[in-house]
Amino acid sequence: MDSLKNQQTPKFHTFGCKVNTYDTGLLESRLAAARLVTQGEQPKIHILNTCAVTAQATREAERQIRRIKAKDPFAMIVVTGCAAQVDTDQFAEMRGVDLIVANSHKGELETIIKKYLVGESRERVFKSNIFKKLELEAGGGQEKEHTRAFLKVQDGCNSFCTYCVIPFARGKSRSISIRDLVLKVNQLYDQGVKEVVITGIHIGDYESDGEPLEALMEALLGKTKMPRFRISSLEPPEITDRLLDLYKDSRMCPHFHMSIQSANDSVLKDMKRNYLAQDVEDVLNRLDEAVPGVFIGMDVIVGFPGETEEQFQDTVERLMRTPWSRLHVFPYSERQGTYAVRLPHKVNGAEIAHRAKELRRLSEIRYQQEVMKQIGTTK
Incomplete structure (x- = not known):
């Protein structure tokens, strides 16, 4: 004993x-x-x-x-x-x-x-060599003493954005089968879980036997009794009409997180993102119209190499005229092994800090406005 x-x-x-x-x-x-x-x-x-x-x-x-x-x-x-x-x-x-x-x-x-x-x-x-790793376990990480569980449906990334070291840390994109994920969600439900958060390194890259993320979510909604689902992060082109249709089901939490990183075309091109600033604006407006009471959080990087003051202000102005709820602001961080390390015209630390402060202030104002809208509502 x-x-x-x-x-x-x-x-x-x-x-x-x-x-x-x-x-x-x-x-x-x-x-x-x-x-x-x-x-x-x-x-x-x-x-x-x-x-x-x-x-x-x-x-x-x-x-x-x-x-x-x-x-x-x-x-x-x-x-x-x-x-x-x-x-x-x-x-x-x-x-x-x-x-x-x-x-x-x-x-x-x-x-x-x-x-x-x-x-x-x-x-x-x-x-x-992480790029030789192909297996993926279909488990489910449950928060201690909570009724919410994180379910990883995908790992790895094939995008190789110029600032990002994560493909070198996680390897190639690979996904867990729809069948295995339906089984796991049913197990989590039997254990008392009430909400499943769909997670992955690049969720929008999910693919199982040729079927995309939308097919996975349709299966989870149709073949499980889980009361709530939340998708943790997507990129603008991945928010399709088929995906938005799923939010007519009340079990889909009206919450989106998008990694936009910038709202300026030149910066997005240098980052090797696969969309334009107008695409960001369009998808934000579509979300606002299609999902009542939607909460939209976004990741934005400031001070990427070569980002001028004019380009930064272009991002600010576009954000000011579009609907969203909160920003997660990341000062650019140089990571060895990424292409961005080789780019010229580095932004100095003081300027990066200034831009981060400006966007965080904008985020605080917008978030308070969003909170005020929710007073008196129930979800």
Whole structure:
């Protein structure tokens, strides 16, 4: 009995997007099934599921490692996730990091940790070509003590936008079959889940046996009793009339998140985005008309290399005349390995900060207006 009391399960520290939240839930389930615990004089295991979307995200993970080691010098540190895949050397050089398990080897995490604990393996870094990774697990990461679950339907990205390191962290786009996802949603419903958040690295790229995202959502609405569905993120061209028709079903939450990144044609071209600023404006107006009470959040990058003040103001002016609810503003972050690193005319840090502040102020004003509209309504 005393030995059971002294057992310690691994502690997870999750950074970044909803896909990582899902992945952490899946890893927790797998480690529990493998009965991976430490006891007695064995160290407490801390697993960091990292994000690499910005350089700041990697630094946040590094700071967390230092905080853990300051409190518990004997803690075992395992770094996994996107930053483990693309910033491997940075973590390998850090004192106190025991294992680095890149996304390419995340499916072997419990085995790698077990072998390390018993001294069967002293290898520290597990990483291989992420573009050769083809498998995808159909699990479901459920929020602790909540009735909402994240369901990853797709992973990876084939777009290679010039600023983005994520294809190098996640690999090629690949999807879970509609059949498996319907089965999983029914299992989640039986477990008491009331809302499923559809997640993925590039959800709009979903494809199963030639069927797109719209077919998946039609199947989930038609073959499950789940009360609510929410799609976490899409790009402007991916919001089709067929998709909008699904929002006539009250089980579809009237919430959209779009990664627009800019509303200026020149900047969008340099980013290698596959749409124009007018497309952004058109889809926002369509959403506002088609989905009553819709909440629209958007990602915008400021200070991309070569972005002039005039181009930035073009984005601001277009945003001011279109319907949306909130902005997530990202100062441009240079990531090694991306094409944007080679682009000339870098915007200085002070100017990037100024532009970010201007857009965040605009977002605060718009969000308050949206909140006021909701007073007295029920959903």
